[in-house]
Amino acid sequence: MSTFLGMPATPPRSPYGTGNLRGDRKFPKAAHDELRNEQLRRNLGKATRTIRTKRLGVTGELPDWEQLRDAGSAIKTDTMNRLPELLEQLEQKVTEHGGTVHWARDGAEANEIVARLVRATGSSDVIKVKSMATQEIGLNEHLESIGITPYETDLAELIVQLADDKPSHILVPAIHRNRDEIRQIFLDEIPGVDPDLDNVPAHLAAAARAYLREKFMTTKVAVSGANFGIAETGTLSVVESEGNGRMCLTLPDTLITVMGIEKVLPRYQDLEVFLQLLPRSSTGERMNPYTSMWTGVTPGDGPQDFHLVLLDNGRTAALADTIGREALNCIRCSACLNVCPVYERTGGHAYGSTYPGPIGAVLTPQLAGMDAAEDDPNSSLPYASSLCGACFDACPVKIDIPSMLVELRHQHTEQSGTTAEKLAMKAAAGVMKRPKLFAAAQKAAALGRIAGGRDGTISHLPAPLSGWSDSRDTPAPPKQTFRSWLASAEGAATMSAAAEEGARHTADDHEEDR
Amino acid sequence: MTTTARDTVLGRIRDALALAPVPDTSVPRDYRTGRTLPDEERLALLTHRLVDYKAKVYPCTRERTAEVIADVLRERGARRIGVPAGLDEQWLTAYDGEVRQDSADIPAPSLDALDGVVTASAVSCAETGTIFLDGSADQGRRALSLVPDLHVCVVDLSSVVVGVPEAVARLVPERPTTLISGPSATSDIELERVEGVHGPRTLAVVIRTDA
Ligand code: SF4
Numbered sequence: 001m002s003t004f005l006g007m008p009a010t011p012p013r014s015p016y017g018t019g020n021l022r023g024d025r026k027f028p029k030a031a032h033d034e035l036r037n038e039q040l041r042r043n044l045g046k047a048t049r050t051i052r053t054k055r056l057g058v059t060g061e062l063p064d065w066e067q068l069r070d071a072g073s074a075i076k077t078d079t080m081n082r083l084p085e086l087l088e089q090l091e092q093k094v095t096e097h098g099g100t101v102h103w104a105r106d107g108a109e110a111n112e113i114v115a116r117l118v119r120a121t122g123s124s125d126v127i128k129v130k131s132m133a134t135q136e137i138g139l140n141e142h143l144e145s146i147g148i149t150p151y152e153t154d155l156a157e158l159i160v161q162l163a164d165d166k167p168s169h170i171l172v173p174a175i176h177r178n179r180d181e182i183r184q185i186f187l188d189e190i191p192g193v194d195p196d197l198d199n200v201p202a203h204l205a206a207a208a209r210a211y212l213r214e215k216f217m218t219t220k221v222a223v224s225g226a227n228f229g230i231a232e233t234g235t236l237s238v239v240e241s242e243g244n245g246r247m248c249l250t251l252p253d254t255l256i257t258v259m260g261i262e263k264v265l266p267r268y269q270d271l272e273v274f275l276q277l278l279p280r281s282s283t284g285e286r287m288n289p290y291t292s293m294w295t296g297v298t299p300g301d302g303p304q305d306f307h308l309v310l311l312d313n314g315r316t317a318a319l320a321d322t323i324g325r326e327a328l329n330c331i332r333c334s335a336c337l338n339v340c341p342v343y344e345r346t347g348g349h350a351y352g353s354t355y356p357g358p359i360g361a362v363l364t365p366q367l368a369g370m371d372a373a374e375d376d377p378n379s380s381l382p383y384a385s386s387l388c389g390a391c392f393d394a395c396p397v398k399i400d401i402p403s404m405l406v407e408l409r410h411q412h413t414e415q416s417g418t419t420a421e422k423l424a425m426k427a428a429a430g431v432m433k434r435p436k437l438f439a440a441a442q443k444a445a446a447l448g449r450i451a452g453g454r455d456g457t458i459s460h461l462p463a464p465l466s467g468w469s470d471s472r473d474t475p476a477p478p479k480q481t482f483r484s485w486l487a488s489a490e491g492a493a494t495m496s497a498a499a500e501e502g503a504r505h506t507a508d509d510h511e512e513d514r
Numbered sequence: 515m516t517t518t519a520r521d522t523v524l525g526r527i528r529d530a531l532a533l534a535p536v537p538d539t540s541v542p543r544d545y546r547t548g549r550t551l552p553d554e555e556r557l558a559l560l561t562h563r564l565v566d567y568k569a570k571v572y573p574c575t576r577e578r579t580a581e582v583i584a585d586v587l588r589e590r591g592a593r594r595i596g597v598p599a600g601l602d603e604q605w606l607t608a609y610d611g612e613v614r615q616d617s618a619d620i621p622a623p624s625l626d627a628l629d630g631v632v633t634a635s636a637v638s639c640a641e642t643g644t645i646f647l648d649g650s651a652d653q654g655r656r657a658l659s660l661v662p663d664l665h666v667c668v669v670d671l672s673s674v675v676v677g678v679p680e681a682v683a684r685l686v687p688e689r690p691t692t693l694i695s696g697p698s699a700t701s702d703i704e705l706e707r708v709e710g711v712h713g714p715r716t717l718a719v720v721i722r723t724d725a
Binding site: 008009010011012043046047050051063064067068070071074075077078080081083084087088097102103104105109153154155156159172173174175178179182201202204205208209212213216217218230232233235241242243244246247249250251261268269271272273275276279283285286287288289290291292293294295298299300301302310312316317319320321322325 | 518519520522523524526527528529530531532533534535536538539540541542543544545546547563567618622623626639641642643644649655656657660661678679682683685687688689690691692693694695696697698699700701702703704705706708710711712713714
């Protein structure tokens with residue numbers, strides 16, 4: 001044994017420069033460009049509105065929804081507290097049932113494990129079930145680099161892959177594409193597709209079905225993620241809609257599942273909670289069309305060679321943060337994306353990470369850090385929020401994303417030592433504790449919209465923001481309502497400045513009180 | 515000896531928990547469990563949910579099972595069907611098409627040549643319209659109810675429970691289990707729902723109200 005007792009060491013983040021946990025530019029810059037993409041905004045607006053409405057409908061159906069959320073939240077907290085024993089139990093159960101468990105310190109190690117397992121089968125192709133963990137570690141890119149072709153089989157992931165694009169939403173990754181574009185992508189990229197293919201969604205789906213069916217029937221290896229892994233029984237689970245998951249989990253000879261260590265659940269019974277929370281929060285359905293659960297290998301049914309890769313890649317670093325670890329409770333339902341005014345305008349690409357939206361803004365910096373390089377794009381993510389709190393209300397496991405954002409902002413300013421941001425942050429924190437002042441600052445910021453000049457920038461703001469706006473121009477993106485401007489990073493920055501002003505005034509008031 | 519990834523990751527977790535301890539918590543399970551409803555209400559609820567998710571529902575009595583199954587298969591033009599080895603033979607006595615009994619040595623891709631499949635089911639959840647298959651002899655391996663385009667699934671009302679906790683309680687964890695709620699579907703293109711992508715495009719549920 002090489003472990004020794006001593007001072008606990010802070011676990012490392014996901015190594016800088018690997019995987020897909022970091023964009024190439026900061027959020028405000030990326031968001032600024034995305035804001036100009038009218039189609040993206042239209043599609044996203046429609047998608048988030050629709051899913052939001054459906055979610056409210058089906059969660060409202062359950063009189064015990066809040067109790068389910070409380071249970072889900074507590075199960076997750078309990079899981080994190082007992083993570084070592086639960087993972088060891090999971091490993092033992094999977095092994096007992098004929099599976100093999102691998103451990104990966106980071107994405108690169110997981111990629112190598114998967115590549116080695118695929119090579120051992122002699123196959124040069126793999127079929128894939130949509131999986132955020134494999135996206136996070138850049139598995140597809142790695143497999144391609146060594147001559148193994150990964151085929152994404154979820155319709156949206158297929159569209160994204162064929163177009164050499166990036167997903168823009170956790171649940172509907174190709175929502176930034178419209179039917180005409182998808183038709184063109186299929187015509188260009190699917191060999192032998194009917195040249196008369198039109199843009200009717202049912203026909204496009206049928207074209208994907210025909211193309212992928214051949215892959216399902218002939219490919220010997222599949223790679224999946226997992227929504228849940230049950231420690232008590234060794235059971236793994238994939239929740240899906242299209243049946244591509246069932247195909248991948250059932251037909252090949254070899255199945256390789258990559259699962260983040262935080263996805264373990266203590267008991268089989270816990271599924272009774274999460275099988276209610278997840279579909280209703282995610283697609284707004286009472287239940288998703290298909291869920292598969294399997295335990296190791298079943299003779300005569302499904303893959304006879306099963307591997308589970310348990311992935312750290314910064315998760316333990318998140319766990320080492322009392323506040324940040326709550327981000328690990330996420331079940332990837334995407335409800336927080338659909339209620340977020342910032343996400344609704346900018347879309348997922350602006351976040352630069354596999355994990356977009358409110359949860360991405362807290363999870364990405366937890367996994368990958370935000371200080372490894374001086375100008376780390378991730379350092380801007382905690383500011384990609386207006387702290388309106390809608391994500392907290394929507395989250396089925398009650399993750400307090402707004403508080404985590406504030407904490408991350410604090411950590412960032414502490415680390416970066418940027419005095420202006422530090423001050424703004426301190427002030428903002430002060431103001432947020434005083435609802436009346438916050439409202440006043442919001443009103444003050446509203447005036448900024450009116451001050452927007454012809455050149456699309458706000459160069460002068462009325463007091464109390466004037467001091468701040470004189471020092472730099474605030475871009476005022478065209479055709480935006482005040483609410484979306486407020487929700488933008490620029491808006492948030494202005495808010496912070498307003499807050500700073502406000503806090504100063506409050507401090508003065510207190511002086512007078514004495 | 516070099517440290518294994520396993521030791522490293524477990525060591526990191528222990529370090530993390532030491533650095534940022536969070537008080538232990540007990541899990542409140544105040545949500546609804548152990549619910550029951552009279553037969554009629556469970557039937558009505560399940561039927562409503564199934565239809566809502568675009569499944570076809572055929573209530574019938576035990577006695578009429580074979581007749582109804584044959585009707586459904588005829589209606590859908592299924593001339594060649596697959597069945598799991600343990601399916602009740604009586605169920606197919608009214609069907610005049612070709613019946614192939616499945617077995618593990620038949621390559622799964624060849625199931626693509628079947629027009630449909632008839633299986634039993636383990637448990638169903640009325641509140642969500644979900645049917646649970648657990649790979650028992652009358653349900654077959656997972657590929658059988660997946661590859662053919664039509665799935666005729668027989669549900670006995672006695673196996674229908676009210677909610678998800680009641681259903682999960684009836685499962686055997688180690689069995690390969692598939693939860694089915696309507697036919698396969700996607701909303702990936704402009705959020706427009708399209709039924710039937712990779713799984714069976716038609717799900718026909720025969721509910722035996724006296725079984
Ligand atoms: S943070 Fe909560 S709402 Fe957001 S994706 Fe995760 S579980 Fe869903």
